Amino acid sequence: MTSLFDLVTQQVGKGIALALVALLSAAVYVIGRVVWREIRRFGCFLYSRHRTLSAVARTTTKDGTREGNGVWIAQPIEQPDDYKSNFHGAKVLAIANLKGGVGKTTLAANIGAFLSHDQRWNKRVLLIDLDFQGSLSSMVLPEDERWLPPAGQDSLASRMISGDLDAGLLVSCAKPTQHQPRLKIITAHYDLAQADNRLLIEWLLKCRNRAEKSVRRALGDLLYGKLFKRYDVRYNLADVLHSDAVREAFDLVIIDCPPRLTTGTIQALCASSHLLVPTILDRPSAEAVLRFCEQVEGLKSANICPHLKVLGAVGSKYRDGLNAENGASARIADRLREMKVGYGMLPNILFFPQTVELVRDATDGIAYFVMANNDSGKKARTAIEALSTYIAQHIGLPPDPASHTPFVSTQQVNAK
Ligand SMILES: Nc1ncnc2c1ncn2[C@@H]1O[C@H](COP(=O)(O)OP(=O)(O)OP(=O)(O)O)[C@@H](O)[C@H]1O
Ligand SMILES: [Mg+2]
Known part of the structure; x- marks a missing residue:
């Protein structure tokens, strides 16, 4: 069975066919990236909307409505590697x-x-x-x-x-x-x-x-x-x-x-x-x-x-x-x-x-x-x-080892 590439090669020659394939691949790559970015943005939008609203959400109980714990308690927490x-x-x-x-x-x-x-x-x-x-x-x-x-x-x-x-x-x-x-x-x-x-x-x-x-x-x-x-x-x-x-x-x-x-x-x-x-x-x-x-x-x-x-x-x-x-x-x-x-x-x-x-x-x-x-x-x-x-x-800061002048110790301060 003749492939699409063979058909094109017969019509326009191998060099041009290869160039067309390269051009097409580049276009697919660029369009793919744009589409992928937009999909991610949409995902982000859905996620961040939920996250933002839950970060500032109030709680309602039978006793009434109360403000939430505040935006900085928002989850998830992503600490740097080796944070601890x-x-x-x-x-x-x-x-x-x-x-x-x-x-x-x-x-x-x-x-x-x-x-x-x-x-x-x-x-x-x-x-x-x-x-x-x-x-x-x-x-x-x-x-x-x-x-x-x-x-x-x-x-x-x-x-x-x-x-x-x-x-x-x-x-x-x-x-x-x-x-x-x-x-x-x-x-x-x-x-x-x-x-x-x-x-x-x-x-x-x-x-x-x-x-x-x-x-x-x-x-x-x-x-x-x-x-x-x-x-x-x-x-x-x-x-x-x-x-x-x-x-x-x-x-x-x-x-x-x-x-x-x-x-x-x-x-x-x-x-x-x-x-x-x-x-x-x-x-x-x-x-x-x-x-x-x-x-x-x-x-x-x-x-x-x-x-x-x-x-x-x-x-x-x-x-x-x-x-x-x-x-x-x-x-x-x-x-x-x-x-x-x-x-x-x-x-x-x-x-x-x-x-x-x-x-x-x-x-x-x-x-x-x-x-x-x-x-x-x-x-x-x-x-x-x-x-x-x-x-x-x-x-836990040590005093300067080169200094010999005494200073008030923590024990003295606590004792007063
Ligand atoms: N021990 C002190 N004796 C007299 N005045 C003081 C003393 N400590 C601070 N002040 C004065 O009180 C004012 C407020 O002090 P400072 O700016 O240090 O407070 P702050 O908590 O940093 O204020 P802010 O919350 O606006 O940043 C300043 O005018 C400062 O000079
Ligand atoms: Mg200040």
């Missing part, structure tokens, strides 16, 4: 509380300044600003506008949470501070608000499959049985902060979170080995701490950030034990004990005192570097030292 083992020895501290103005940024900057500058520690510290207001960025780099992203470019924080800064780039882009080159920062600006929203929406709507990236990657994924592993925006920061390059360049990473559960905040919780919750000691702030701790526990038990260790809540703007402050502190401690979460209020001796020495204009810089040597300055320095030392010891 990467936490071994990781030193990443998130400073977070969903209440605004409680001293998160002040604590982050001063703890970083102390641990990088004090000769007993001499640590290489990376600060990460995840608040689009850029308060930490302007506090750490006050001397000029180096922290503002160049015109037409996104801030470093936006690029980082989008997964566009690989580890090597992150290390080279981190900006050193004027007072202490061992202290560096990844800066944020207003574009971060848009990046936070974009990433959430992209993640919910577009099931970006890893296989889309390249044929080589797809084949690798197929080999390792991960072809259908989906992109999970919650782990972008973990991916980069747990890399060898970042671990080699920095002894400690401190993340200053915004007072909202943004994409950046959730990434910080998933990337951090430890969490510190600063709070003002008044009634509404005590409620906010408890609410936040409940949310963190929810995320941990949903296996989203199961390895996060909470150091506890710490008082800021502390006015030396007014009745109201003691009441708020006791309420937080009691409730956390009832919740059996394994952490509570840190000892009073670690609280940051309320003092003008810690209040900085955008042009002043980090208080620890520039504050006066008067009584309140000394008191603030002692508090910074005590809290930083406590944190370093609990995170």
Whole structure:
């Protein structure tokens, strides 16, 4: 039986027939790819619609309608390879509380300044600003506008949470501070608000499959049985902060979170080995701490950030034990004990005192570097030292082996 190819060869000659076959194959290949892409898009659309709606679904019971657990508890959870083992020895501290103005940024900057500058520690510290207001960025780099992203470019924080800064780039882009080159920062600006929203929406709507990236990657994924592993925006920061390059360049990473559960905040919780919750000691702030701790526990038990260790809540703007402050502190401690979460209020001796020495204009810089040597300055320095030392010891940061100056030990702090 004569094949179609033979017929065509007889009519137009073998060379042209072969060329036609090649052209036809190319056309089939291109059309096939387009059709396959559209089928996948449609599948994604159906799946993501279901996923988005279930992520924000309310529950209705006989008692009434209740909002769901929130979008960040959404399943499935696709943690990076070796996510659990990467936490071994990781030193990443998130400073977070969903209440605004409680001293998160002040604590982050001063703890970083102390641990990088004090000769007993001499640590290489990376600060990460995840608040689009850029308060930490302007506090750490006050001397000029180096922290503002160049015109037409996104801030470093936006690029980082989008997964566009690989580890090597992150290390080279981190900006050193004027007072202490061992202290560096990844800066944020207003574009971060848009990046936070974009990433959430992209993640919910577009099931970006890893296989889309390249044929080589797809084949690798197929080999390792991960072809259908989906992109999970919650782990972008973990991916980069747990890399060898970042671990080699920095002894400690401190993340200053915004007072909202943004994409950046959730990434910080998933990337951090430890969490510190600063709070003002008044009634509404005590409620906010408890609410936040409940949310963190929810995320941990949903296996989203199961390895996060909470150091506890710490008082800021502390006015030396007014009745109201003691009441708020006791309420937080009691409730956390009832919740059996394994952490509570840190000892009073670690609280940051309320003092003008810690209040900085955008042009002043980090208080620890520039504050006066008067009584309140000394008191603030002692508090910074005590809290930083406590944190370093609990995170497992060793003191600088070359230093022989003694410092307050955790046992001494706990004993007070
Ligand atoms: N110990 C302190 N004593 C006096 N003022 C303080 C102290 N700590 C912080 N402040 C002041 O309180 C204000 C809020 O502090 P900060 O920006 O650190 O809080 P935050 O929790 O990071 O706020 P946000 O939620 O807006 O990011 C700032 O003006 C800061 O200077
Ligand atoms: Mg802040």
